[in-house]
Amino acid sequence: MSPVPALALSSLGAGDFQAPHVAYVNLSPILILFGAACVGVLVEAFVPRAHRHLVQTAVALAGLLASLVAVIMVAGAEETTAAGAVAIDGPALFIEGLLSVLGIVSVLMLADRSVDTGGGFVAQAAVTAGSPADRRLRTAAYSQTESFPLTTFALSGMMLFSAANNLLLMFVALEVLSLPLYLLCGLARRRRLLSQEAAVKYFLLGAFASAFFLYGVALLYGYAGKVQLREIFRAAQTSSHDDLLLFLGLALLIIGLLFKAGIAPFHSWTPDVYQGAPTPVSALMAGCTKVAAFGAILRVLYVAFANTRWDWRPLVWGVAIVSMIVGAILAVTQTDVKRLLAYSSIANAGFIMVGVVALTKTGISSTLFYLVAYGFTTIGAFAVVTLVRAPDGEATHLSQWAGLGQRSPVVAGVFTFFMLALAGIPLTSGFTSKFAVFSAAVDGGATPLVVIGVIASAVLAFPYLRVVVLMYLSEPAETGPSVVLPGGFTSAAVTLGVLATLILGVAPQPMLDLATNAARFVG
C-alpha cells in the first residue's frame, strides 16, 4: 500500500492512548444518562406501580436534560480518553447533544397517556397475546414502565456508539443500544402479535448484523493488531499483512453499521419493524438510532479508513445509490403510513450517505446538519401518526386518512408540513439539509450521486404528496379515523418537531455554524 497523506482530521497524536485516566467530566453526558437508566431500574423495583409512570418520566427527562446541559458545558473539548477507547470531539459531542434533544422528544411521546388508556405500551408483556387475560389488560390503566429505563439505556448506548474510538467498545455500545430496542419493539399495547413479530425479526437480523460486525472487528484486529481506529489507519499505511484482510474486515464491519442505519441493501427489517413497533419506539429508531449509526459510520470511515478511501468509496457510492432508489421506489407502493415513513427513512439514509461520501469537512458538517433536520421531522411525523386513531388503535392504513384535512385541519396541516419537509420543499429543513449534503457531495466530486439524489427526491415526492392528497383532496371515508386531542406530552413533541423543521428551513445559519465547528474528529 502506498503511503497516502493522512487527512487532517486529528489533532492528537499517538501518545495519548496510553493515558491511564478517564476524563469523567468530558464523559459526563454519557455517564449521566447511564446513571439515569440505572435509577430507572431501581425505580421499577422500589416505587409502587401507581407512581411509577410519573417517576419514570421525570427520571428519564431529567437524565436527558442533565445530559444535554453536560454536553453544553463540555462543548469544545477534544481528547481521547479511557486509554483511547472513547473520543470526545466535535462530532461526538454534537451527536450526544442531538441525541439528548431527540431523546427528550421521544420520551415525551413515550410518556403520553392521553391518546390511549395507559399509553402505547402493553400492560404486561409476558401475557400471551390474544388470550382472555390479554384482552382484559388492553384497557388497563397501567403499562410496562420498563420502557423508560430501556429507552435511556438505548440512548446512552447510542451516545457511546458514536463516541467509541475503538472497535471493541463500539461493539459493546452497539449491543447496549440494540438489546433494549429489541425489547421495546415487542411492547406495543395494540396488535401485539405484529409487535412481537417485529421484535423477533429485528432481534434475529440484528444479531446477524452484530455477528458480521464482530467478525469484521476480528479480521481488522488480525490485520492491524489493534482495535483502536487510529491504529487501523496507521496499519493501513505500514502493515505488511494482506490488504484483503483489511477490506474484508471493513466490509463486514460496515455491514453491521449499515444495518443499524437502515441503509439498503441491509434495510429489509426496517418497514416491518417500524410498522410493528409501538409508534414512539419507531420514532426513536427512525430518529435516534439513525443518528447514532451515522455517527459511528462517519467516525469509522473518516478516522480509521481515511487513507484507503479510494478503495472503499465505490462501494459506499453503490450503497448510497441503492438506498436512495430502493427507498424511493418502494415508498411509492406503500399503503401504510408507518411503512411509508420507513421507506422514506431508507431513502433519507441514502441521502445522508451522499453527504458522507464527500469525505471533506463539509461532508461531516452537512451530514450532521442533515441528521438534526431529519431527526426532528421524522419524530414529529411519527408523533402525528399516534394521534390518528381508529377504534382498534392507530389508523395507519392510508385509506383511513382520507379527508382528515376536513375533520381536523390542524393535525392534517402539521402532517402536510412534515411531508413537504421530507419532499424537500424550500423554507423547510428538508430543503436546506438536502442542499447542504448535495453541495458537499458535488464539492467532493460525487456529482452523479447528486443527480440520482434529486431524481430519487422527485420520485419520493409522489408518495408524500399522495398522503396530502388523501388528507385534503379526498372526501372523508365513512369509517374515517378519529383524531384524539393530544395531551401535553405529544403536543410538545409535535411542536418541537414543527419548530425545528421550520427554523432549520428559514434560519439554518446557527445550526450550520454549530455543525461546522463540530466537524473535526480526534483520533
Place this chain on the structure above:
Amino acid sequence: MIPYLPVLTILPLVGAGVVLALPSSRRQLAKVVALGFSLIELVLAIVMCAKFAAGGARFQFLESYSWIPQFGVRFGFGTDGIALVLIAMVAVLTPVVVLASWYDAEPVKRPVKTFFALLLSLETCTMGVFSATDLFLFYVFFEAMLVPMYFLIGSYGGPRRQYAAVKFFLYSLAGGLLMLAAVIALYVIAKNQGVNSFAFGDLVGLKISAGTEKWLFLGFFVAFAIKAPLVPFHTWLPDAGAEAPIGTAVLLVGVLDKVGTFGFLRWCLPLFPHASTYFAPLVLVLAVVGVLYGALLAMGQHDLKRFVAYTSVAHFGFIALGIFAFTSQGGSGAVLYMFNHGLSTGALFLIVGFLISRRGSRLTTDFGGMARATPLLSGAFLIAGLSALALPGTNSFVSEFLVLVGTFSVNKPIAIIATTGMILAALYVLIIYQRTMHGPTNPTLPPMKDMSAREAWVIAPVLALVVALGVYPKPLLDVITPAVNATMHDVGKTDPMPSVPAAGSRTQGGNK
C-alpha cells in the same frame, strides 16, 4: 426610501395571515380584506414603476440582507426592466383575480378564507420570484410557489382536480429538482473560484468548462421549459388549466408560467451564454412546434378551458422564439408578449369563466347563439379573442410582430413557419367564437343575465389595457428594451446588421 421589492414580496403574505386569522364565518370580510391587500399592493407597484428610471442602471431598487452566510445566500432583491413589467402584471392581475373569484370558493364546501389566503400567498411567491437577484432566493420562491397553487387547484378545482393538481406538482417539482442539482453544481463551481455567493452579478461570467456549461444549462432549461411550458413538457398545463378554478387558472397561465420564460432571460442566457447559443436551434424548433401544435390542438378543443390552455401553449412558443432569437427586437417582443399574454389570456379565461358559471358546462356544444342573450359578454369575448389572435390594434399584435421580425432577421425558415401560427390563431379563435356566440340559439340554454357590475369591474381594466397597449406600447418598451439589450450583451449577441452577402460566402446573422 421604502424598500419596495421586499415590501411587495412580504405584504401579500401578511395579508394572507390576516385573512386566515379572521373567523371562518366572516366570509365577506375575508374577501374584502384580501381585495384590500391586493389593491394596496397594486398602488405600491404603480408607485415603484413610476420611480423606475428607464434607461438608468440595469438593476434598480436593490436590497440585500444576509440570510445564510455559510452558503453565501442573501435576501437579494432588485429589478430590471424585464422583471418590472412582470411585477406590474402580477400586481394588476391579482386584484382582478380576487374580484373574479368572489363566489368561486363557495360551492366546494371548503373554507372561503383559505382560498383567498392562498391567492395572496401565491402573490408573495410570484413577486419574490420576479424580484429576487439571488439565485438561491429565486429557487426558494420558484419551488414554494407550487404549494399554494397545488392547494388552489386540488381543493377548489373541477371534477378531476386531484389528478390535475398532483400532475402539476410532480412535473414542476421534477423540473425544479433537476434545476437544484444544476444550482448546486454552479454554486460549487463559483465557490471553487472564490465566489461564495448566489448573487446574479457574482454568478455571471464564471469560468465554466464547455461540457459542464451544457449540463448546467439543461438543468435550468428543463425546469423552465416545464414551467413555461414548451412542447414536449406541456402536458400538465391543459389538465391543470382546465381543472383550476377560473381565477387560479388566470394566475397559473398568466403569471406562474411566465416564471419559466422569465427564467430563460434572467438566468439561462446570462449564466450560460455559450450553451444557450449552442442549444438555441433546438429551442427554436421546439418553440415553432409549440406554436403550431398548440394552435392545432386549440382548434380541436370542445372544452373552453382546455381551449384557452392550448392557445397559451402556442403563445409560449412565440415567447420562447423571441427569447432564443437573440435579437433585441425578438427579446423585447418576447418580454412584451409575456405581459400581453397575461392580459389577453387572463381576459379569455375570465370571460370563459363567466360563461361557464352561467351555463354550468365547459363544453362548446352546450353553447350557441349566446350573443343574443348576453351581448356585453359576447363583445368582451370577441375583444379578448381578437387580442389572443394578435389583431393589429390589440396589444398582442405589437409583441407578436416584434418577435417575428426579430426571428426573421436571424432565422428566416423558422420565422416563416411561425407566421403560419398567426393564421391558425385567427382560425381557432373565430371558430370557438362562432360556435359559442353565433349560430342558432342552443335550445338547452337556460335564461341568463348579461354581465354583472362585478364582472364588468373585473374585465374592464384588463380590456382597457389590451386596447391601450395595442395603440401605445412605448412606455413598456422603453423599460424593456434596455434590459433586453443588457441580457443579449451577456450572451454576447448584437443585432445583425442588414448587409449584402459578400460574394462567394454566405454570412449568417447572429454569430459573433
